[in-house]
Amino acid sequence: MKIGIIGGGNMGGSIARGLVRSGFMPASDIAVSSPRNVTLDALSADCPGLQVSTDNSTVVQGVDVIMLAVKPWLIGKVLDEIAPRVAFREQIIVSLAAGVSLSDIDAMLHRYSSSRTLFRAIPNTAMLVGSSMTFLCSDNATPQQVDMVKSIFDALGTAAVIEERLMGAATALCSCGIAYAMRYVRAATEGGVELGIYPHKAKEYVLATLRGAVELLEATGNNPEVEIDKVTTPGGITIKGLNAMEAHGFTTAVIEGLKASSNG
Ligand SMILES: NC(=O)C1=CN([C@@H]2O[C@H](COP(=O)(O)OP(=O)(O)OC[C@H]3O[C@@H](n4cnc5c(N)ncnc54)[C@H](OP(=O)(O)O)[C@@H]3O)[C@@H](O)[C@H]2O)C=CC1
Ligand SMILES: O=C(O)[C@@H]1CCC=N1
Known part of the structure:
Protein backbone atom coordinates (compact mmCIF):
# COMPACT_ATOMS: atom_id res chain seq x y z
CA MET A 1 0.00 0.00 0.00
CA LYS A 2 1.12 3.57 -0.73
CA ILE A 3 -0.26 6.67 0.94
CA GLY A 4 -0.25 10.30 -0.19
CA ILE A 5 -0.84 12.87 2.53
CA ILE A 6 -1.81 16.43 1.70
CA GLY A 7 -0.88 18.71 4.59
CA GLY A 8 2.09 17.97 6.84
CA GLY A 9 0.85 19.57 10.07
CA ASN A 10 -0.37 18.09 13.35
CA MET A 11 -2.48 15.42 11.68
CA GLY A 12 -0.68 14.76 8.40
CA GLY A 13 2.72 14.88 10.06
CA SER A 14 1.62 12.54 12.85
CA ILE A 15 0.21 10.03 10.37
CA ALA A 16 3.48 9.93 8.43
CA ARG A 17 5.68 9.81 11.54
CA GLY A 18 3.40 7.32 13.33
CA LEU A 19 3.17 4.90 10.39
CA VAL A 20 6.94 4.88 9.93
CA ARG A 21 7.76 4.60 13.66
CA SER A 22 5.26 1.78 14.14
CA GLY A 23 6.84 -0.14 11.28
CA PHE A 24 3.46 -0.28 9.51
CA MET A 25 5.07 0.87 6.28
CA PRO A 26 8.38 2.19 5.04
CA ALA A 27 8.84 5.93 4.67
CA SER A 28 9.44 5.46 0.96
CA ASP A 29 5.79 4.37 0.52
CA ILE A 30 4.48 7.64 1.96
CA ALA A 31 4.35 10.94 0.09
CA VAL A 32 3.52 14.23 1.83
CA SER A 33 2.81 17.65 0.35
CA SER A 34 2.76 20.93 2.23
CA PRO A 35 3.37 24.50 1.09
CA ARG A 36 6.29 25.28 3.40
CA ASN A 37 9.67 23.62 3.06
CA VAL A 38 10.27 23.96 6.80
CA THR A 39 7.40 21.53 7.43
CA LEU A 40 8.66 19.08 4.82
CA ASP A 41 12.28 19.30 6.00
CA ALA A 42 11.24 18.44 9.56
CA LEU A 43 9.27 15.45 8.28
CA SER A 44 12.17 14.25 6.12
CA ALA A 45 14.54 14.54 9.07
CA ASP A 46 12.23 12.36 11.19
CA CYS A 47 11.42 9.92 8.39
CA PRO A 48 14.35 9.52 6.01
CA GLY A 49 13.19 8.30 2.62
CA LEU A 50 9.80 10.00 2.81
CA GLN A 51 8.70 11.53 -0.50
CA VAL A 52 7.95 15.21 0.00
CA SER A 53 6.71 17.95 -2.31
CA THR A 54 5.23 21.42 -2.24
CA ASP A 55 3.00 20.35 -5.14
CA ASN A 56 -0.18 18.61 -3.97
CA SER A 57 -0.90 16.92 -7.29
CA THR A 58 2.50 15.16 -7.21
CA VAL A 59 1.73 13.16 -4.08
CA VAL A 60 -1.47 11.64 -5.43
CA GLN A 61 0.35 9.83 -8.24
CA GLY A 62 0.64 6.08 -7.77
CA VAL A 63 -0.81 5.98 -4.26
CA ASP A 64 -3.72 3.82 -3.08
CA VAL A 65 -4.95 6.20 -0.39
CA ILE A 66 -5.04 10.01 -0.51
CA MET A 67 -5.34 11.67 2.92
CA LEU A 68 -6.60 15.23 3.09
CA ALA A 69 -5.01 16.69 6.23
CA VAL A 70 -5.58 20.38 5.60
CA LYS A 71 -7.85 22.79 7.46
CA PRO A 72 -11.54 22.32 6.65
CA TRP A 73 -11.83 25.53 4.64
CA LEU A 74 -9.05 24.34 2.27
CA ILE A 75 -10.64 21.01 1.30
CA GLY A 76 -12.47 22.40 -1.77
CA LYS A 77 -9.38 24.21 -3.06
CA VAL A 78 -7.15 21.14 -2.59
CA LEU A 79 -9.69 18.84 -4.27
CA ASP A 80 -9.84 21.18 -7.27
CA GLU A 81 -6.06 21.00 -7.48
CA ILE A 82 -5.72 17.22 -7.29
CA ALA A 83 -8.95 15.96 -8.91
CA PRO A 84 -7.65 16.03 -12.51
CA ARG A 85 -4.83 13.66 -11.41
CA VAL A 86 -6.95 11.28 -9.30
CA ALA A 87 -8.02 7.87 -10.62
CA PHE A 88 -11.34 7.82 -8.77
CA ARG A 89 -12.08 4.14 -9.51
CA GLU A 90 -8.88 2.98 -7.86
CA GLN A 91 -7.79 5.62 -5.36
CA ILE A 92 -9.49 6.15 -2.01
CA ILE A 93 -9.88 9.64 -0.58
CA VAL A 94 -9.77 10.01 3.21
CA SER A 95 -10.65 13.44 4.61
CA LEU A 96 -9.63 14.36 8.14
CA ALA A 97 -11.46 17.67 8.06
CA ALA A 98 -13.72 18.04 11.09
CA GLY A 99 -17.25 19.11 10.24
CA VAL A 100 -16.95 18.49 6.49
CA SER A 101 -19.45 15.74 5.64
CA LEU A 102 -19.12 12.96 3.09
CA SER A 103 -21.89 14.60 1.07
CA ASP A 104 -20.02 17.95 1.19
CA ILE A 105 -16.96 16.24 -0.30
CA ASP A 106 -19.07 14.30 -2.77
CA ALA A 107 -20.61 17.56 -3.98
CA MET A 108 -17.15 19.11 -4.38
CA LEU A 109 -16.09 16.16 -6.58
CA HIS A 110 -19.28 15.83 -8.57
CA ARG A 111 -17.97 17.48 -11.69
CA TYR A 112 -14.81 15.35 -11.76
CA SER A 113 -16.23 11.85 -11.41
CA SER A 114 -19.52 9.97 -11.16
CA SER A 115 -18.27 7.36 -8.69
CA ARG A 116 -15.74 7.66 -5.89
CA THR A 117 -14.81 6.04 -2.60
CA LEU A 118 -14.73 8.49 0.27
CA PHE A 119 -13.81 8.17 3.93
CA ARG A 120 -13.79 10.56 6.83
CA ALA A 121 -11.29 9.93 9.61
CA ILE A 122 -11.28 11.76 12.92
CA PRO A 123 -8.18 10.87 14.94
CA ASN A 124 -6.65 12.73 17.84
CA THR A 125 -3.17 14.08 18.43
CA ALA A 126 -2.08 10.90 20.24
CA MET A 127 -1.50 9.41 16.78
CA LEU A 128 2.03 10.68 17.24
CA VAL A 129 2.58 8.16 20.04
CA GLY A 130 0.45 5.38 18.53
CA SER A 131 -2.48 5.92 20.93
CA SER A 132 -5.13 7.76 18.93
CA MET A 133 -8.79 6.89 19.24
CA THR A 134 -9.85 7.34 15.61
CA PHE A 135 -13.33 7.25 14.12
CA LEU A 136 -14.05 6.34 10.51
CA CYS A 137 -17.08 6.48 8.26
CA SER A 138 -17.28 5.93 4.53
CA ASP A 139 -19.31 6.19 1.37
CA ASN A 140 -19.17 3.69 -1.51
CA ALA A 141 -16.42 1.60 0.11
CA THR A 142 -16.07 -2.18 -0.13
CA PRO A 143 -15.49 -4.17 3.09
CA GLN A 144 -11.88 -4.69 1.92
CA GLN A 145 -11.40 -0.92 1.55
CA VAL A 146 -12.87 -0.34 5.01
CA ASP A 147 -10.46 -2.95 6.41
CA MET A 148 -7.54 -1.32 4.62
CA VAL A 149 -8.26 2.21 5.92
CA LYS A 150 -9.01 0.85 9.40
CA SER A 151 -5.68 -0.98 9.41
CA ILE A 152 -3.85 2.32 8.82
CA PHE A 153 -5.46 3.96 11.85
CA ASP A 154 -5.21 0.80 13.97
CA ALA A 155 -1.46 1.15 13.46
CA LEU A 156 -1.76 4.61 15.03
CA GLY A 157 -3.88 3.51 17.99
CA THR A 158 -7.44 2.17 17.91
CA ALA A 159 -9.88 2.79 15.08
CA ALA A 160 -13.65 2.35 15.13
CA VAL A 161 -16.02 2.46 12.15
CA ILE A 162 -19.19 4.37 13.03
CA GLU A 163 -22.21 5.89 11.32
CA GLU A 164 -21.57 9.35 9.98
CA ARG A 165 -24.40 10.79 12.11
CA LEU A 166 -22.24 10.08 15.20
CA MET A 167 -19.07 11.72 13.88
CA GLY A 168 -19.79 15.07 15.59
CA CYS A 176 -11.47 17.51 21.26
CA GLY A 177 -11.54 15.19 24.27
CA ILE A 178 -7.79 14.89 24.39
CA ALA A 179 -7.63 18.65 25.02
CA TYR A 180 -10.20 18.26 27.79
CA ALA A 181 -8.14 15.50 29.37
CA MET A 182 -5.09 17.77 29.21
CA ARG A 183 -7.08 20.51 30.93
CA TYR A 184 -7.93 18.08 33.78
CA VAL A 185 -4.22 17.28 34.11
CA ARG A 186 -3.43 21.00 34.28
CA ALA A 187 -6.19 21.68 36.82
CA ALA A 188 -5.15 18.77 39.04
CA THR A 189 -1.51 19.78 38.78
CA GLU A 190 -2.32 23.35 39.80
CA GLY A 191 -4.33 22.01 42.73
CA GLY A 192 -1.37 19.88 43.77
CA VAL A 193 0.92 22.91 43.63
CA GLU A 194 -1.45 24.91 45.80
CA LEU A 195 -1.30 22.04 48.26
CA GLY A 196 2.50 22.28 48.35
CA ILE A 197 3.80 19.85 45.70
CA TYR A 198 6.35 21.02 43.10
CA PRO A 199 4.72 21.40 39.63
CA HIS A 200 6.81 18.78 37.82
CA LYS A 201 6.18 16.27 40.61
CA ALA A 202 2.47 17.13 40.76
CA LYS A 203 2.13 16.48 37.00
CA GLU A 204 4.03 13.19 37.30
CA TYR A 205 1.76 12.07 40.17
CA VAL A 206 -1.42 13.13 38.31
CA LEU A 207 -0.39 11.19 35.20
CA ALA A 208 0.41 8.09 37.26
CA THR A 209 -2.98 8.35 38.95
CA LEU A 210 -4.81 8.71 35.64
CA ARG A 211 -2.90 5.73 34.24
CA GLY A 212 -4.04 3.71 37.25
CA ALA A 213 -7.65 4.82 36.78
CA VAL A 214 -7.62 3.80 33.10
CA GLU A 215 -6.02 0.45 33.88
CA LEU A 216 -8.53 -0.25 36.68
CA LEU A 217 -11.49 0.46 34.44
CA GLU A 218 -10.05 -1.58 31.59
CA ALA A 219 -9.13 -4.53 33.81
CA THR A 220 -12.43 -4.68 35.72
CA GLY A 221 -14.84 -3.43 33.05
CA ASN A 222 -16.55 -1.62 35.91
CA ASN A 223 -18.67 1.50 35.72
CA PRO A 224 -16.58 4.39 37.12
CA GLU A 225 -19.07 4.80 39.98
CA VAL A 226 -18.28 1.27 41.22
CA GLU A 227 -14.61 2.23 41.46
CA ILE A 228 -15.52 5.58 43.06
CA ASP A 229 -17.52 3.76 45.75
CA LYS A 230 -14.35 1.87 46.68
CA VAL A 231 -12.53 5.15 47.31
CA THR A 232 -15.21 7.06 49.18
CA THR A 233 -15.05 6.17 52.87
CA PRO A 234 -18.33 7.30 54.50
CA GLY A 235 -17.71 10.65 56.12
CA GLY A 236 -14.22 10.55 54.61
CA ILE A 237 -12.24 13.02 52.59
CA THR A 238 -12.90 11.73 49.02
CA ILE A 239 -16.64 12.31 49.16
CA LYS A 240 -16.01 15.79 50.52
CA GLY A 241 -13.77 16.50 47.53
CA LEU A 242 -16.20 15.00 45.01
CA ASN A 243 -19.12 16.94 46.42
CA ALA A 244 -17.13 20.18 46.35
CA MET A 245 -16.23 19.50 42.69
CA GLU A 246 -19.87 18.84 41.83
CA ALA A 247 -20.94 21.99 43.70
CA HIS A 248 -18.65 23.83 41.29
CA GLY A 249 -20.26 22.14 38.29
CA PHE A 250 -17.71 19.46 37.35
CA THR A 251 -20.04 17.00 35.57
CA THR A 252 -22.20 19.73 34.07
CA ALA A 253 -19.14 21.59 32.83
CA VAL A 254 -17.81 18.46 31.06
CA ILE A 255 -21.18 17.62 29.47
CA GLU A 256 -21.85 21.20 28.39
CA GLY A 257 -18.33 21.40 26.93
CA LEU A 258 -18.87 18.24 24.89
CA LYS A 259 -22.24 19.51 23.66
CA ALA A 260 -20.71 22.86 22.66
CA SER A 261 -17.96 21.04 20.72
CA SER A 262 -20.33 18.71 19.00
CA ASN A 263 -22.66 21.56 17.95
CA GLY A 264 -19.77 23.63 16.63
N1 LIG B 1 -5.64 18.92 15.32
C1 LIG B 1 -6.49 17.96 15.70
O1 LIG B 1 -6.50 17.52 16.86
C2 LIG B 1 -7.44 17.39 14.70
C3 LIG B 1 -7.59 17.93 13.44
N2 LIG B 1 -8.48 17.37 12.56
C4 LIG B 1 -8.60 17.93 11.22
O2 LIG B 1 -7.38 17.70 10.55
C5 LIG B 1 -7.16 18.73 9.60
C6 LIG B 1 -5.75 19.26 9.75
O3 LIG B 1 -5.62 19.82 11.04
P1 LIG B 1 -4.19 20.03 11.70
O4 LIG B 1 -3.25 18.98 11.23
O5 LIG B 1 -4.43 20.18 13.15
O6 LIG B 1 -3.78 21.43 11.07
P2 LIG B 1 -2.30 22.02 10.91
O7 LIG B 1 -2.46 23.48 10.71
O8 LIG B 1 -1.41 21.52 11.98
O9 LIG B 1 -1.82 21.35 9.54
C7 LIG B 1 -2.35 21.73 8.32
C8 LIG B 1 -1.25 21.57 7.31
O10 LIG B 1 -1.79 21.94 6.04
C9 LIG B 1 -0.77 22.54 5.33
N3 LIG B 1 -1.37 23.33 4.27
C10 LIG B 1 -1.83 24.61 4.33
N4 LIG B 1 -2.33 24.96 3.13
C11 LIG B 1 -2.16 23.89 2.30
C12 LIG B 1 -2.45 23.65 0.95
N5 LIG B 1 -3.03 24.55 0.16
N6 LIG B 1 -2.10 22.45 0.43
C13 LIG B 1 -1.50 21.50 1.19
N7 LIG B 1 -1.20 21.67 2.48
C14 LIG B 1 -1.55 22.85 3.03
C15 LIG B 1 0.02 23.35 6.32
O11 LIG B 1 1.28 23.45 5.76
P3 LIG B 1 2.61 24.17 6.28
O12 LIG B 1 2.96 23.54 7.59
O13 LIG B 1 3.58 23.77 5.21
O14 LIG B 1 2.31 25.61 6.38
C16 LIG B 1 -0.05 22.50 7.56
O15 LIG B 1 1.09 21.70 7.73
C17 LIG B 1 -8.23 19.79 9.84
O16 LIG B 1 -9.18 19.73 8.80
C18 LIG B 1 -8.85 19.42 11.17
O17 LIG B 1 -10.23 19.70 11.20
C19 LIG B 1 -9.21 16.25 12.85
C20 LIG B 1 -9.08 15.67 14.08
C21 LIG B 1 -8.21 16.20 15.10
O1 LIG C 1 -10.88 21.97 17.10
C1 LIG C 1 -11.04 21.48 15.97
O2 LIG C 1 -11.85 21.98 15.20
C2 LIG C 1 -10.24 20.28 15.54
C3 LIG C 1 -11.13 19.16 15.15
C4 LIG C 1 -11.11 18.18 16.27
C5 LIG C 1 -9.98 18.58 17.06
N1 LIG C 1 -9.48 19.72 16.64
Whole structure:
Protein backbone atom coordinates (compact mmCIF):
# COMPACT_ATOMS: atom_id res chain seq x y z
CA MET A 1 0.00 0.00 0.00
CA LYS A 2 1.12 3.57 -0.73
CA ILE A 3 -0.26 6.67 0.94
CA GLY A 4 -0.25 10.30 -0.19
CA ILE A 5 -0.84 12.87 2.53
CA ILE A 6 -1.81 16.43 1.70
CA GLY A 7 -0.88 18.71 4.59
CA GLY A 8 2.09 17.97 6.84
CA GLY A 9 0.85 19.57 10.07
CA ASN A 10 -0.37 18.09 13.35
CA MET A 11 -2.48 15.42 11.68
CA GLY A 12 -0.68 14.76 8.40
CA GLY A 13 2.72 14.88 10.06
CA SER A 14 1.62 12.54 12.85
CA ILE A 15 0.21 10.03 10.37
CA ALA A 16 3.48 9.93 8.43
CA ARG A 17 5.68 9.81 11.54
CA GLY A 18 3.40 7.32 13.33
CA LEU A 19 3.17 4.90 10.39
CA VAL A 20 6.94 4.88 9.93
CA ARG A 21 7.76 4.60 13.66
CA SER A 22 5.26 1.78 14.14
CA GLY A 23 6.84 -0.14 11.28
CA PHE A 24 3.46 -0.28 9.51
CA MET A 25 5.07 0.87 6.28
CA PRO A 26 8.38 2.19 5.04
CA ALA A 27 8.84 5.93 4.67
CA SER A 28 9.44 5.46 0.96
CA ASP A 29 5.79 4.37 0.52
CA ILE A 30 4.48 7.64 1.96
CA ALA A 31 4.35 10.94 0.09
CA VAL A 32 3.52 14.23 1.83
CA SER A 33 2.81 17.65 0.35
CA SER A 34 2.76 20.93 2.23
CA PRO A 35 3.37 24.50 1.09
CA ARG A 36 6.29 25.28 3.40
CA ASN A 37 9.67 23.62 3.06
CA VAL A 38 10.27 23.96 6.80
CA THR A 39 7.40 21.53 7.43
CA LEU A 40 8.66 19.08 4.82
CA ASP A 41 12.28 19.30 6.00
CA ALA A 42 11.24 18.44 9.56
CA LEU A 43 9.27 15.45 8.28
CA SER A 44 12.17 14.25 6.12
CA ALA A 45 14.54 14.54 9.07
CA ASP A 46 12.23 12.36 11.19
CA CYS A 47 11.42 9.92 8.39
CA PRO A 48 14.35 9.52 6.01
CA GLY A 49 13.19 8.30 2.62
CA LEU A 50 9.80 10.00 2.81
CA GLN A 51 8.70 11.53 -0.50
CA VAL A 52 7.95 15.21 0.00
CA SER A 53 6.71 17.95 -2.31
CA THR A 54 5.23 21.42 -2.24
CA ASP A 55 3.00 20.35 -5.14
CA ASN A 56 -0.18 18.61 -3.97
CA SER A 57 -0.90 16.92 -7.29
CA THR A 58 2.50 15.16 -7.21
CA VAL A 59 1.73 13.16 -4.08
CA VAL A 60 -1.47 11.64 -5.43
CA GLN A 61 0.35 9.83 -8.24
CA GLY A 62 0.64 6.08 -7.77
CA VAL A 63 -0.81 5.98 -4.26
CA ASP A 64 -3.72 3.82 -3.08
CA VAL A 65 -4.95 6.20 -0.39
CA ILE A 66 -5.04 10.01 -0.51
CA MET A 67 -5.34 11.67 2.92
CA LEU A 68 -6.60 15.23 3.09
CA ALA A 69 -5.01 16.69 6.23
CA VAL A 70 -5.58 20.38 5.60
CA LYS A 71 -7.85 22.79 7.46
CA PRO A 72 -11.54 22.32 6.65
CA TRP A 73 -11.83 25.53 4.64
CA LEU A 74 -9.05 24.34 2.27
CA ILE A 75 -10.64 21.01 1.30
CA GLY A 76 -12.47 22.40 -1.77
CA LYS A 77 -9.38 24.21 -3.06
CA VAL A 78 -7.15 21.14 -2.59
CA LEU A 79 -9.69 18.84 -4.27
CA ASP A 80 -9.84 21.18 -7.27
CA GLU A 81 -6.06 21.00 -7.48
CA ILE A 82 -5.72 17.22 -7.29
CA ALA A 83 -8.95 15.96 -8.91
CA PRO A 84 -7.65 16.03 -12.51
CA ARG A 85 -4.83 13.66 -11.41
CA VAL A 86 -6.95 11.28 -9.30
CA ALA A 87 -8.02 7.87 -10.62
CA PHE A 88 -11.34 7.82 -8.77
CA ARG A 89 -12.08 4.14 -9.51
CA GLU A 90 -8.88 2.98 -7.86
CA GLN A 91 -7.79 5.62 -5.36
CA ILE A 92 -9.49 6.15 -2.01
CA ILE A 93 -9.88 9.64 -0.58
CA VAL A 94 -9.77 10.01 3.21
CA SER A 95 -10.65 13.44 4.61
CA LEU A 96 -9.63 14.36 8.14
CA ALA A 97 -11.46 17.67 8.06
CA ALA A 98 -13.72 18.04 11.09
CA GLY A 99 -17.25 19.11 10.24
CA VAL A 100 -16.95 18.49 6.49
CA SER A 101 -19.45 15.74 5.64
CA LEU A 102 -19.12 12.96 3.09
CA SER A 103 -21.89 14.60 1.07
CA ASP A 104 -20.02 17.95 1.19
CA ILE A 105 -16.96 16.24 -0.30
CA ASP A 106 -19.07 14.30 -2.77
CA ALA A 107 -20.61 17.56 -3.98
CA MET A 108 -17.15 19.11 -4.38
CA LEU A 109 -16.09 16.16 -6.58
CA HIS A 110 -19.28 15.83 -8.57
CA ARG A 111 -17.97 17.48 -11.69
CA TYR A 112 -14.81 15.35 -11.76
CA SER A 113 -16.23 11.85 -11.41
CA SER A 114 -19.52 9.97 -11.16
CA SER A 115 -18.27 7.36 -8.69
CA ARG A 116 -15.74 7.66 -5.89
CA THR A 117 -14.81 6.04 -2.60
CA LEU A 118 -14.73 8.49 0.27
CA PHE A 119 -13.81 8.17 3.93
CA ARG A 120 -13.79 10.56 6.83
CA ALA A 121 -11.29 9.93 9.61
CA ILE A 122 -11.28 11.76 12.92
CA PRO A 123 -8.18 10.87 14.94
CA ASN A 124 -6.65 12.73 17.84
CA THR A 125 -3.17 14.08 18.43
CA ALA A 126 -2.08 10.90 20.24
CA MET A 127 -1.50 9.41 16.78
CA LEU A 128 2.03 10.68 17.24
CA VAL A 129 2.58 8.16 20.04
CA GLY A 130 0.45 5.38 18.53
CA SER A 131 -2.48 5.92 20.93
CA SER A 132 -5.13 7.76 18.93
CA MET A 133 -8.79 6.89 19.24
CA THR A 134 -9.85 7.34 15.61
CA PHE A 135 -13.33 7.25 14.12
CA LEU A 136 -14.05 6.34 10.51
CA CYS A 137 -17.08 6.48 8.26
CA SER A 138 -17.28 5.93 4.53
CA ASP A 139 -19.31 6.19 1.37
CA ASN A 140 -19.17 3.69 -1.51
CA ALA A 141 -16.42 1.60 0.11
CA THR A 142 -16.07 -2.18 -0.13
CA PRO A 143 -15.49 -4.17 3.09
CA GLN A 144 -11.88 -4.69 1.92
CA GLN A 145 -11.40 -0.92 1.55
CA VAL A 146 -12.87 -0.34 5.01
CA ASP A 147 -10.46 -2.95 6.41
CA MET A 148 -7.54 -1.32 4.62
CA VAL A 149 -8.26 2.21 5.92
CA LYS A 150 -9.01 0.85 9.40
CA SER A 151 -5.68 -0.98 9.41
CA ILE A 152 -3.85 2.32 8.82
CA PHE A 153 -5.46 3.96 11.85
CA ASP A 154 -5.21 0.80 13.97
CA ALA A 155 -1.46 1.15 13.46
CA LEU A 156 -1.76 4.61 15.03
CA GLY A 157 -3.88 3.51 17.99
CA THR A 158 -7.44 2.17 17.91
CA ALA A 159 -9.88 2.79 15.08
CA ALA A 160 -13.65 2.35 15.13
CA VAL A 161 -16.02 2.46 12.15
CA ILE A 162 -19.19 4.37 13.03
CA GLU A 163 -22.21 5.89 11.32
CA GLU A 164 -21.57 9.35 9.98
CA ARG A 165 -24.40 10.79 12.11
CA LEU A 166 -22.24 10.08 15.20
CA MET A 167 -19.07 11.72 13.88
CA GLY A 168 -19.79 15.07 15.59
CA ALA A 169 -20.31 13.42 18.97
CA ALA A 170 -17.26 11.19 18.52
CA THR A 171 -15.13 14.17 17.52
CA ALA A 172 -16.16 16.06 20.66
CA LEU A 173 -15.60 13.05 22.93
CA CYS A 174 -12.24 11.85 21.69
CA SER A 175 -10.64 14.33 19.34
CA CYS A 176 -11.47 17.51 21.26
CA GLY A 177 -11.54 15.19 24.27
CA ILE A 178 -7.79 14.89 24.39
CA ALA A 179 -7.63 18.65 25.02
CA TYR A 180 -10.20 18.26 27.79
CA ALA A 181 -8.14 15.50 29.37
CA MET A 182 -5.09 17.77 29.21
CA ARG A 183 -7.08 20.51 30.93
CA TYR A 184 -7.93 18.08 33.78
CA VAL A 185 -4.22 17.28 34.11
CA ARG A 186 -3.43 21.00 34.28
CA ALA A 187 -6.19 21.68 36.82
CA ALA A 188 -5.15 18.77 39.04
CA THR A 189 -1.51 19.78 38.78
CA GLU A 190 -2.32 23.35 39.80
CA GLY A 191 -4.33 22.01 42.73
CA GLY A 192 -1.37 19.88 43.77
CA VAL A 193 0.92 22.91 43.63
CA GLU A 194 -1.45 24.91 45.80
CA LEU A 195 -1.30 22.04 48.26
CA GLY A 196 2.50 22.28 48.35
CA ILE A 197 3.80 19.85 45.70
CA TYR A 198 6.35 21.02 43.10
CA PRO A 199 4.72 21.40 39.63
CA HIS A 200 6.81 18.78 37.82
CA LYS A 201 6.18 16.27 40.61
CA ALA A 202 2.47 17.13 40.76
CA LYS A 203 2.13 16.48 37.00
CA GLU A 204 4.03 13.19 37.30
CA TYR A 205 1.76 12.07 40.17
CA VAL A 206 -1.42 13.13 38.31
CA LEU A 207 -0.39 11.19 35.20
CA ALA A 208 0.41 8.09 37.26
CA THR A 209 -2.98 8.35 38.95
CA LEU A 210 -4.81 8.71 35.64
CA ARG A 211 -2.90 5.73 34.24
CA GLY A 212 -4.04 3.71 37.25
CA ALA A 213 -7.65 4.82 36.78
CA VAL A 214 -7.62 3.80 33.10
CA GLU A 215 -6.02 0.45 33.88
CA LEU A 216 -8.53 -0.25 36.68
CA LEU A 217 -11.49 0.46 34.44
CA GLU A 218 -10.05 -1.58 31.59
CA ALA A 219 -9.13 -4.53 33.81
CA THR A 220 -12.43 -4.68 35.72
CA GLY A 221 -14.84 -3.43 33.05
CA ASN A 222 -16.55 -1.62 35.91
CA ASN A 223 -18.67 1.50 35.72
CA PRO A 224 -16.58 4.39 37.12
CA GLU A 225 -19.07 4.80 39.98
CA VAL A 226 -18.28 1.27 41.22
CA GLU A 227 -14.61 2.23 41.46
CA ILE A 228 -15.52 5.58 43.06
CA ASP A 229 -17.52 3.76 45.75
CA LYS A 230 -14.35 1.87 46.68
CA VAL A 231 -12.53 5.15 47.31
CA THR A 232 -15.21 7.06 49.18
CA THR A 233 -15.05 6.17 52.87
CA PRO A 234 -18.33 7.30 54.50
CA GLY A 235 -17.71 10.65 56.12
CA GLY A 236 -14.22 10.55 54.61
CA ILE A 237 -12.24 13.02 52.59
CA THR A 238 -12.90 11.73 49.02
CA ILE A 239 -16.64 12.31 49.16
CA LYS A 240 -16.01 15.79 50.52
CA GLY A 241 -13.77 16.50 47.53
CA LEU A 242 -16.20 15.00 45.01
CA ASN A 243 -19.12 16.94 46.42
CA ALA A 244 -17.13 20.18 46.35
CA MET A 245 -16.23 19.50 42.69
CA GLU A 246 -19.87 18.84 41.83
CA ALA A 247 -20.94 21.99 43.70
CA HIS A 248 -18.65 23.83 41.29
CA GLY A 249 -20.26 22.14 38.29
CA PHE A 250 -17.71 19.46 37.35
CA THR A 251 -20.04 17.00 35.57
CA THR A 252 -22.20 19.73 34.07
CA ALA A 253 -19.14 21.59 32.83
CA VAL A 254 -17.81 18.46 31.06
CA ILE A 255 -21.18 17.62 29.47
CA GLU A 256 -21.85 21.20 28.39
CA GLY A 257 -18.33 21.40 26.93
CA LEU A 258 -18.87 18.24 24.89
CA LYS A 259 -22.24 19.51 23.66
CA ALA A 260 -20.71 22.86 22.66
CA SER A 261 -17.96 21.04 20.72
CA SER A 262 -20.33 18.71 19.00
CA ASN A 263 -22.66 21.56 17.95
CA GLY A 264 -19.77 23.63 16.63
N1 LIG B 1 -5.64 18.92 15.32
C1 LIG B 1 -6.49 17.96 15.70
O1 LIG B 1 -6.50 17.52 16.86
C2 LIG B 1 -7.44 17.39 14.70
C3 LIG B 1 -7.59 17.93 13.44
N2 LIG B 1 -8.48 17.37 12.56
C4 LIG B 1 -8.60 17.93 11.22
O2 LIG B 1 -7.38 17.70 10.55
C5 LIG B 1 -7.16 18.73 9.60
C6 LIG B 1 -5.75 19.26 9.75
O3 LIG B 1 -5.62 19.82 11.04
P1 LIG B 1 -4.19 20.03 11.70
O4 LIG B 1 -3.25 18.98 11.23
O5 LIG B 1 -4.43 20.18 13.15
O6 LIG B 1 -3.78 21.43 11.07
P2 LIG B 1 -2.30 22.02 10.91
O7 LIG B 1 -2.46 23.48 10.71
O8 LIG B 1 -1.41 21.52 11.98
O9 LIG B 1 -1.82 21.35 9.54
C7 LIG B 1 -2.35 21.73 8.32
C8 LIG B 1 -1.25 21.57 7.31
O10 LIG B 1 -1.79 21.94 6.04
C9 LIG B 1 -0.77 22.54 5.33
N3 LIG B 1 -1.37 23.33 4.27
C10 LIG B 1 -1.83 24.61 4.33
N4 LIG B 1 -2.33 24.96 3.13
C11 LIG B 1 -2.16 23.89 2.30
C12 LIG B 1 -2.45 23.65 0.95
N5 LIG B 1 -3.03 24.55 0.16
N6 LIG B 1 -2.10 22.45 0.43
C13 LIG B 1 -1.50 21.50 1.19
N7 LIG B 1 -1.20 21.67 2.48
C14 LIG B 1 -1.55 22.85 3.03
C15 LIG B 1 0.02 23.35 6.32
O11 LIG B 1 1.28 23.45 5.76
P3 LIG B 1 2.61 24.17 6.28
O12 LIG B 1 2.96 23.54 7.59
O13 LIG B 1 3.58 23.77 5.21
O14 LIG B 1 2.31 25.61 6.38
C16 LIG B 1 -0.05 22.50 7.56
O15 LIG B 1 1.09 21.70 7.73
C17 LIG B 1 -8.23 19.79 9.84
O16 LIG B 1 -9.18 19.73 8.80
C18 LIG B 1 -8.85 19.42 11.17
O17 LIG B 1 -10.23 19.70 11.20
C19 LIG B 1 -9.21 16.25 12.85
C20 LIG B 1 -9.08 15.67 14.08
C21 LIG B 1 -8.21 16.20 15.10
O1 LIG C 1 -10.88 21.97 17.10
C1 LIG C 1 -11.04 21.48 15.97
O2 LIG C 1 -11.85 21.98 15.20
C2 LIG C 1 -10.24 20.28 15.54
C3 LIG C 1 -11.13 19.16 15.15
C4 LIG C 1 -11.11 18.18 16.27
C5 LIG C 1 -9.98 18.58 17.06
N1 LIG C 1 -9.48 19.72 16.64
